[in-house]
Amino acid sequence: MTGDAWNIGLNIIASVITGSVVWLSGRLLRLRGLRRKQAFFGLSSGGECLLVVPRMVSADNERSVHRNDAAAMLDLSSILGECGAKPEVIFHDQVYQGLADKPEFCIGGPVANRRTEAHLRSVLPACASGAWRSGRRSPWAGRPTRRTPAGSGTRCWPRSCGTSATSPRS
Structure with missing residues:
Protein backbone atom coordinates (compact mmCIF):
# COMPACT_ATOMS: atom_id res chain seq x y z
CA MET A 1 0.00 0.00 0.00
CA THR A 2 2.86 2.34 0.54
CA GLY A 3 3.62 2.18 -3.19
CA ASP A 4 0.02 3.13 -4.05
CA ALA A 5 0.04 6.05 -1.63
CA TRP A 6 3.38 7.17 -3.06
CA ASN A 7 1.95 7.14 -6.64
CA ILE A 8 -1.18 9.05 -5.56
CA GLY A 9 0.97 11.66 -3.81
CA LEU A 10 3.22 12.09 -6.87
CA ASN A 11 0.19 12.39 -9.17
CA ILE A 12 -1.36 15.05 -6.92
CA ILE A 13 1.90 17.03 -6.87
CA ALA A 14 2.24 16.73 -10.69
CA SER A 15 -1.36 17.86 -11.13
CA VAL A 16 -0.79 20.89 -8.89
CA ILE A 17 2.36 21.85 -10.81
CA THR A 18 0.66 21.37 -14.19
CA GLY A 19 -2.42 23.31 -13.12
CA SER A 20 -0.26 26.16 -11.81
CA VAL A 21 1.70 26.34 -15.08
CA VAL A 22 -1.50 26.36 -17.16
CA TRP A 23 -3.08 29.05 -14.97
CA LEU A 24 0.09 31.17 -15.02
CA LEU A 43 -3.69 54.09 -22.70
CA SER A 44 -2.27 53.15 -19.33
CA SER A 45 -3.87 51.44 -16.36
CA GLY A 46 -5.62 54.05 -14.27
CA GLY A 47 -4.78 56.79 -16.79
CA GLU A 48 -7.22 59.35 -18.10
CA CYS A 49 -8.50 59.77 -21.64
CA LEU A 50 -10.80 62.18 -23.41
CA LEU A 51 -13.99 61.09 -25.18
CA VAL A 52 -15.28 63.80 -27.54
CA VAL A 53 -18.86 63.43 -28.82
CA PRO A 54 -20.92 65.63 -31.15
CA ARG A 55 -24.23 67.14 -30.11
CA MET A 56 -27.49 66.06 -31.72
CA VAL A 57 -28.48 69.00 -33.89
CA SER A 58 -32.22 68.37 -34.08
CA ALA A 59 -32.76 67.88 -30.32
CA ASP A 60 -34.26 70.47 -27.99
CA ASN A 61 -31.91 69.59 -25.14
CA GLU A 62 -28.36 70.86 -25.59
CA ARG A 63 -26.90 67.74 -23.94
CA SER A 64 -28.48 65.27 -26.38
CA VAL A 65 -26.40 62.78 -28.34
CA HIS A 66 -27.56 60.82 -31.39
CA ARG A 67 -28.29 57.15 -30.72
CA ASN A 68 -25.57 55.92 -33.10
CA ASP A 69 -23.03 58.13 -31.34
CA ALA A 70 -24.28 56.84 -27.98
CA ALA A 71 -23.86 53.24 -29.18
CA ALA A 72 -20.32 54.02 -30.33
CA MET A 73 -19.67 55.64 -26.96
CA LEU A 74 -20.86 52.50 -25.14
CA ASP A 93 -17.64 72.46 -29.04
CA GLN A 94 -16.57 72.71 -25.40
CA VAL A 95 -13.24 74.37 -24.78
CA TYR A 96 -10.61 71.93 -23.56
CA GLN A 97 -7.13 73.18 -22.72
CA GLY A 98 -4.33 70.79 -23.47
CA LEU A 99 -3.09 69.19 -26.62
CA ALA A 100 -1.88 65.61 -26.63
CA ASP A 101 -1.61 65.42 -22.86
CA LYS A 102 -3.91 62.38 -22.79
CA PRO A 103 -5.39 60.03 -25.41
CA GLU A 104 -8.41 61.49 -27.21
CA PHE A 105 -11.19 59.55 -28.90
CA CYS A 106 -13.39 61.60 -31.24
CA ILE A 107 -16.73 60.09 -32.22
CA GLY A 108 -18.22 61.29 -35.50
CA GLY A 109 -16.74 62.58 -38.71
CA PRO A 110 -15.29 66.00 -39.51
CA VAL A 111 -18.72 67.43 -40.38
CA ALA A 112 -20.29 66.61 -37.01
CA ASN A 113 -17.26 66.88 -34.74
CA ARG A 114 -15.04 69.98 -34.85
CA ARG A 115 -12.21 68.29 -32.97
CA THR A 116 -12.13 65.47 -35.52
CA GLU A 117 -11.85 68.06 -38.27
CA ALA A 118 -9.06 69.84 -36.39
CA HIS A 119 -7.15 66.58 -35.93
CA ALA A 128 -9.65 68.97 -48.20
CA SER A 129 -12.10 67.88 -45.52
CA GLY A 130 -13.74 71.30 -45.25
CA ALA A 131 -13.82 72.08 -48.99
CA TRP A 132 -17.58 72.61 -48.99
CA ARG A 133 -17.36 75.10 -46.13
CA SER A 134 -14.63 77.34 -47.50
CA GLY A 135 -16.16 77.70 -50.97
CA ARG A 136 -13.44 75.69 -52.73
CA ARG A 137 -14.25 72.95 -55.17
CA SER A 138 -14.58 69.42 -53.94
CA PRO A 139 -11.46 67.30 -54.64
CA TRP A 140 -13.66 64.82 -56.56
CA ALA A 141 -15.50 67.38 -58.71
CA GLY A 142 -15.03 66.87 -62.43
CA ARG A 143 -13.08 63.62 -62.17
CA PRO A 144 -14.13 60.77 -64.46
CA THR A 145 -15.79 57.79 -62.83
CA ARG A 146 -15.91 54.16 -63.84
CA ARG A 147 -18.75 53.02 -65.99
CA THR A 148 -20.65 50.03 -64.64
CA PRO A 149 -23.53 48.14 -66.17
CA ALA A 150 -26.92 49.47 -65.12
CA GLY A 151 -28.57 47.47 -62.38
CA SER A 152 -25.37 45.63 -61.40
CA GLY A 153 -25.55 46.96 -57.83
CA THR A 154 -22.05 48.43 -57.99
CA ARG A 155 -21.02 51.98 -57.36
CA CYS A 156 -19.01 54.28 -59.58
CA TRP A 157 -15.64 55.06 -58.06
CA PRO A 158 -13.06 57.69 -59.07
CA ARG A 159 -10.22 56.27 -61.15
CA SER A 160 -7.58 57.44 -58.70
CA CYS A 161 -9.01 55.25 -55.93
CA GLY A 162 -8.20 51.94 -57.61
CA THR A 163 -10.51 48.96 -57.30
CA SER A 164 -12.56 47.89 -54.36
CA ALA A 165 -14.65 44.92 -53.34
CA THR A 166 -17.85 46.47 -54.71
CA SER A 167 -16.50 47.80 -57.99
CA PRO A 168 -15.47 45.51 -60.85
CA ARG A 169 -12.16 45.99 -62.64
CA SER A 170 -12.53 47.90 -65.87
Whole structure:
Protein backbone atom coordinates (compact mmCIF):
# COMPACT_ATOMS: atom_id res chain seq x y z
CA MET A 1 0.00 0.00 0.00
CA THR A 2 2.86 2.34 0.54
CA GLY A 3 3.62 2.18 -3.19
CA ASP A 4 0.02 3.13 -4.05
CA ALA A 5 0.04 6.05 -1.63
CA TRP A 6 3.38 7.17 -3.06
CA ASN A 7 1.95 7.14 -6.64
CA ILE A 8 -1.18 9.05 -5.56
CA GLY A 9 0.97 11.66 -3.81
CA LEU A 10 3.22 12.09 -6.87
CA ASN A 11 0.19 12.39 -9.17
CA ILE A 12 -1.36 15.05 -6.92
CA ILE A 13 1.90 17.03 -6.87
CA ALA A 14 2.24 16.73 -10.69
CA SER A 15 -1.36 17.86 -11.13
CA VAL A 16 -0.79 20.89 -8.89
CA ILE A 17 2.36 21.85 -10.81
CA THR A 18 0.66 21.37 -14.19
CA GLY A 19 -2.42 23.31 -13.12
CA SER A 20 -0.26 26.16 -11.81
CA VAL A 21 1.70 26.34 -15.08
CA VAL A 22 -1.50 26.36 -17.16
CA TRP A 23 -3.08 29.05 -14.97
CA LEU A 24 0.09 31.17 -15.02
CA SER A 25 0.48 30.91 -18.81
CA GLY A 26 -3.19 31.87 -19.33
CA ARG A 27 -2.78 34.82 -16.98
CA LEU A 28 0.37 35.99 -18.79
CA LEU A 29 -1.33 35.69 -22.20
CA ARG A 30 -4.30 37.76 -21.01
CA LEU A 31 -1.94 40.34 -19.53
CA ARG A 32 0.02 40.46 -22.79
CA GLY A 33 -3.20 40.99 -24.75
CA LEU A 34 -4.22 43.78 -22.38
CA ARG A 35 -0.83 45.49 -22.68
CA ARG A 36 -0.99 45.29 -26.48
CA LYS A 37 -4.50 46.78 -26.49
CA GLN A 38 -3.37 49.56 -24.14
CA ALA A 39 -0.35 50.28 -26.34
CA PHE A 40 -2.53 50.37 -29.47
CA PHE A 41 -4.92 52.91 -27.98
CA GLY A 42 -2.19 54.83 -26.11
CA LEU A 43 -3.69 54.09 -22.70
CA SER A 44 -2.27 53.15 -19.33
CA SER A 45 -3.87 51.44 -16.36
CA GLY A 46 -5.62 54.05 -14.27
CA GLY A 47 -4.78 56.79 -16.79
CA GLU A 48 -7.22 59.35 -18.10
CA CYS A 49 -8.50 59.77 -21.64
CA LEU A 50 -10.80 62.18 -23.41
CA LEU A 51 -13.99 61.09 -25.18
CA VAL A 52 -15.28 63.80 -27.54
CA VAL A 53 -18.86 63.43 -28.82
CA PRO A 54 -20.92 65.63 -31.15
CA ARG A 55 -24.23 67.14 -30.11
CA MET A 56 -27.49 66.06 -31.72
CA VAL A 57 -28.48 69.00 -33.89
CA SER A 58 -32.22 68.37 -34.08
CA ALA A 59 -32.76 67.88 -30.32
CA ASP A 60 -34.26 70.47 -27.99
CA ASN A 61 -31.91 69.59 -25.14
CA GLU A 62 -28.36 70.86 -25.59
CA ARG A 63 -26.90 67.74 -23.94
CA SER A 64 -28.48 65.27 -26.38
CA VAL A 65 -26.40 62.78 -28.34
CA HIS A 66 -27.56 60.82 -31.39
CA ARG A 67 -28.29 57.15 -30.72
CA ASN A 68 -25.57 55.92 -33.10
CA ASP A 69 -23.03 58.13 -31.34
CA ALA A 70 -24.28 56.84 -27.98
CA ALA A 71 -23.86 53.24 -29.18
CA ALA A 72 -20.32 54.02 -30.33
CA MET A 73 -19.67 55.64 -26.96
CA LEU A 74 -20.86 52.50 -25.14
CA ASP A 75 -18.65 50.23 -27.26
CA LEU A 76 -15.67 52.49 -26.75
CA SER A 77 -16.31 52.77 -23.02
CA SER A 78 -16.28 48.97 -22.69
CA ILE A 79 -12.87 48.88 -24.40
CA LEU A 80 -11.62 51.69 -22.17
CA GLY A 81 -12.96 49.84 -19.12
CA GLU A 82 -11.04 46.71 -20.10
CA CYS A 83 -7.88 48.78 -20.40
CA GLY A 84 -8.43 50.37 -17.00
CA ALA A 85 -8.65 53.95 -18.33
CA LYS A 86 -10.91 56.66 -16.89
CA PRO A 87 -12.72 58.53 -19.69
CA GLU A 88 -13.75 62.16 -19.45
CA VAL A 89 -16.68 62.92 -21.78
CA ILE A 90 -16.94 66.36 -23.37
CA PHE A 91 -18.89 67.79 -26.29
CA HIS A 92 -16.98 68.74 -29.41
CA ASP A 93 -17.64 72.46 -29.04
CA GLN A 94 -16.57 72.71 -25.40
CA VAL A 95 -13.24 74.37 -24.78
CA TYR A 96 -10.61 71.93 -23.56
CA GLN A 97 -7.13 73.18 -22.72
CA GLY A 98 -4.33 70.79 -23.47
CA LEU A 99 -3.09 69.19 -26.62
CA ALA A 100 -1.88 65.61 -26.63
CA ASP A 101 -1.61 65.42 -22.86
CA LYS A 102 -3.91 62.38 -22.79
CA PRO A 103 -5.39 60.03 -25.41
CA GLU A 104 -8.41 61.49 -27.21
CA PHE A 105 -11.19 59.55 -28.90
CA CYS A 106 -13.39 61.60 -31.24
CA ILE A 107 -16.73 60.09 -32.22
CA GLY A 108 -18.22 61.29 -35.50
CA GLY A 109 -16.74 62.58 -38.71
CA PRO A 110 -15.29 66.00 -39.51
CA VAL A 111 -18.72 67.43 -40.38
CA ALA A 112 -20.29 66.61 -37.01
CA ASN A 113 -17.26 66.88 -34.74
CA ARG A 114 -15.04 69.98 -34.85
CA ARG A 115 -12.21 68.29 -32.97
CA THR A 116 -12.13 65.47 -35.52
CA GLU A 117 -11.85 68.06 -38.27
CA ALA A 118 -9.06 69.84 -36.39
CA HIS A 119 -7.15 66.58 -35.93
CA LEU A 120 -7.53 65.69 -39.61
CA ARG A 121 -6.35 69.13 -40.69
CA SER A 122 -3.28 68.92 -38.46
CA VAL A 123 -2.35 65.36 -39.42
CA LEU A 124 -3.42 65.40 -43.10
CA PRO A 125 -3.04 68.99 -44.30
CA ALA A 126 -3.32 68.02 -47.99
CA CYS A 127 -6.81 66.57 -47.54
CA ALA A 128 -9.65 68.97 -48.20
CA SER A 129 -12.10 67.88 -45.52
CA GLY A 130 -13.74 71.30 -45.25
CA ALA A 131 -13.82 72.08 -48.99
CA TRP A 132 -17.58 72.61 -48.99
CA ARG A 133 -17.36 75.10 -46.13
CA SER A 134 -14.63 77.34 -47.50
CA GLY A 135 -16.16 77.70 -50.97
CA ARG A 136 -13.44 75.69 -52.73
CA ARG A 137 -14.25 72.95 -55.17
CA SER A 138 -14.58 69.42 -53.94
CA PRO A 139 -11.46 67.30 -54.64
CA TRP A 140 -13.66 64.82 -56.56
CA ALA A 141 -15.50 67.38 -58.71
CA GLY A 142 -15.03 66.87 -62.43
CA ARG A 143 -13.08 63.62 -62.17
CA PRO A 144 -14.13 60.77 -64.46
CA THR A 145 -15.79 57.79 -62.83
CA ARG A 146 -15.91 54.16 -63.84
CA ARG A 147 -18.75 53.02 -65.99
CA THR A 148 -20.65 50.03 -64.64
CA PRO A 149 -23.53 48.14 -66.17
CA ALA A 150 -26.92 49.47 -65.12
CA GLY A 151 -28.57 47.47 -62.38
CA SER A 152 -25.37 45.63 -61.40
CA GLY A 153 -25.55 46.96 -57.83
CA THR A 154 -22.05 48.43 -57.99
CA ARG A 155 -21.02 51.98 -57.36
CA CYS A 156 -19.01 54.28 -59.58
CA TRP A 157 -15.64 55.06 -58.06
CA PRO A 158 -13.06 57.69 -59.07
CA ARG A 159 -10.22 56.27 -61.15
CA SER A 160 -7.58 57.44 -58.70
CA CYS A 161 -9.01 55.25 -55.93
CA GLY A 162 -8.20 51.94 -57.61
CA THR A 163 -10.51 48.96 -57.30
CA SER A 164 -12.56 47.89 -54.36
CA ALA A 165 -14.65 44.92 -53.34
CA THR A 166 -17.85 46.47 -54.71
CA SER A 167 -16.50 47.80 -57.99
CA PRO A 168 -15.47 45.51 -60.85
CA ARG A 169 -12.16 45.99 -62.64
CA SER A 170 -12.53 47.90 -65.87
